[in-house]
Every structure is written in C-alpha cells, then in structure tokens.
Amino acid sequence: MDVPAKIRKQVDFYFSDSNFPFDKFLYFLSKKNSEGWIPLETVAGFKKMKMITEDQEQVVSALRSGDSDLVELNEAGDHIRRTKPLVEQNFVSRSIYAKGFPLVDEGAEKPIDALIELQDKIEEFFQEHGKVLAVRLRKTDARPSVFKGSVYIEFDNISTAEEVAAKSLQYEGKDLLLKTKRQYLDEKSEKYRNEPKTKFNNNKKFNAFKYERDGGKGHFNNGNKKFRDNNNRGNKRNNNDNYKDANYRLLKFKNAKDVTEEQIKELVGKDDVETIIKKEDGSGFVLLSKKVSRKVAYELKDKSVDVKFFAANNDESKEFAGESAPEPSTGEKRKAEDDIQQEDA
Incomplete structure (x- = not known):
C-alpha cells in the first residue's frame, strides 16, 4: 500500500463508525462548531499519522485525490469533518x-x-x-x-x-x-455479578450514542448549580483548605506525554487558553483566560481520553507561580486524581 492510500485508510478509520462515536477527543472537537469541522493539523498530529508522514501537505494531497464518502476537507484544506450522520450499530456482536x-x-x-x-x-x-x-x-x-x-x-x-x-x-x-x-x-x-462495582463493572467507556440519548449527561451545563461559578459555596471543594488560595484560572493535567500542546489547546478551547506549561513526564498546567478552572475540569472529565484535567489546588498554584510548596502527604492527594476510570479486567 502506498503512502497516500495509507493516509486515506487511517483518516477514514478515525472518522469511521467503529472509532468516531467512541473517541471522546474527536467527538467533542467536532462539537466545538455547528458544522463539525476539526483542524486537520490535529488529526495529522496523531501518533499513527506521523508514523505515515509528517508532511501535512501530503495529507491534504492524499485526501483530495481520494474518493472517500466519509470525510471531506474544507476549501482551504486546513479543516476536516465527517460527512455522514452517526448510526448506532451492533458493534459487540460483530x-x-x-x-x-x-x-x-x-x-x-x-x-x-x-x-x-x-x-x-x-x-x-x-x-x-x-x-x-x-x-x-x-x-x-x-x-x-x-x-x-x-x-x-x-x-x-x-x-x-x-x-x-x-x-x-x-x-x-x-x-x-x-x-x-x-x-x-x-x-x-x-x-463479577455479586461483587461491588469495581474496575470491571464500574468501567464506562465513552459512547456518543448513549451520551446523546442522555442529553449530554455528565457534560458541563451552565445551569448546573454545583458548578455555576468558583465562589459558589454549594461546591463542597470551595470549603476545602487545599483550595483556599488556589488560582481559579489554573488547570493541572497529567498523562499527556504523547499529546502535543496544540492538541491540548484544541481540547480545552484555543480561545480559553492563555498559557500551557508541559513537562517531560506528560504533566503540566493550563492557565485559562477566565476564573473557570473547576467548570472546565468538570467539562473535560467527559471530553478527555487519556489526558486527565483537575482544578489546581493551593500547592499546585504555588508551583505554577514558581513558589516553593511542601511535599503533600499521601492522605492529602485529591480524590479527583484517584478516581481514574479503569479498563475492564
């Protein structure tokens, strides 16, 4: 198979019925605008795509020379989208x-x-x-x-x-x-029928069909009182001393070793990001343009794939600002960081 054919095959897979409705990252990127466009730069930056070619112009050329009925490029060749509506199928049985x-x-x-x-x-x-x-x-x-x-x-x-x-x-x-x-x-x-919900039966992989049937349950909603604003005392975490002096514009992230800063911006929202600091171990910080870190962290809980986002606490805010912060004891770790969804056994 030549390089253009490999490019078309891989791109078609990303937007296929087998992948797209279960890919939180791509699915939510497509929801960032009413017409479903996704930056081609993001797709071309995926690890497997870069193993085929790192030349985005070659990606554009390959897609334009193909006859895919699943995806299309915009006129400028810098955005791509799926052209067919999602139809739920029996993926498990096949x-x-x-x-x-x-x-x-x-x-x-x-x-x-x-x-x-x-x-x-x-x-x-x-x-x-x-x-x-x-x-x-x-x-x-x-x-x-x-x-x-x-x-x-x-x-x-x-x-x-x-x-x-x-x-x-x-x-x-x-x-x-x-x-x-x-x-x-x-x-x-x-x-696991008679066991408490643990790693197997509590694991819920993202499913766009279920998400849409539930009306976007779990996705951030401006009408959700619990996450209405960072000064809302209905949010129990506001009464936690670990967040008393936290920077409400700051997000902490982890597991982003194989994700580019550009992809993190696309996930969070380019217009909402002021600064990104990414470390070699895949952790880092996102400084937002507004004091909405808890809202965004809650929203990204459903959007992110491997990358995990959290509202930064006091010590993390100091770390970002370059101030010294004490080493947290084991018992001070935030529950949010422990609640990582696990795959089935």
Missing part, C-alpha cells in the same frame, strides 16, 4: 476477543511504536479471515498501562465474527484463545 499475542511493549525503547506495529500486524493476520474494521489492544489498569496480550477485533458482519471465533488459530506459533466479544463480556459479567 466483534471477537482474542488472547495470546506477544507483549511487545515490555522493555521496548519506544513501547507505543511497538504496539502500533503489532496492531497493524494483527489486523493483517485477521484480514485473511474476513474484513477487519478495527483492532483494539487491551491494556492493564495500572499506570503506566501495558499491553495485556489480548485484543478486540471488529469485523464487518456478525457471521464472520462468529466463524472466526470458532476457529483454531495460531499467531507466531502460539495458540490463540478466541471467543465472541459477547461471550467474553457475558462471562466477565457473571464473574
């Missing part, structure tokens, strides 16, 4: 669970690159058995997360998924454990 793949990220100099390469190889492997729409690598709950050796494979129809799940297959000489995704989920559900 998917399988497969386990037995090498843990290529362990000890790798560039673990993300190693996983992307493995993902492509797995897709090629299963393409011999049916049309593959998506390959999703499953990772551990612990941070930094690592590959678990299992994947979800989404095919283009239910019968193919059922046929492949019934086969005896080997990958690089090792037997694979195969079952339909529905079978796998039912088994896990039964296993």
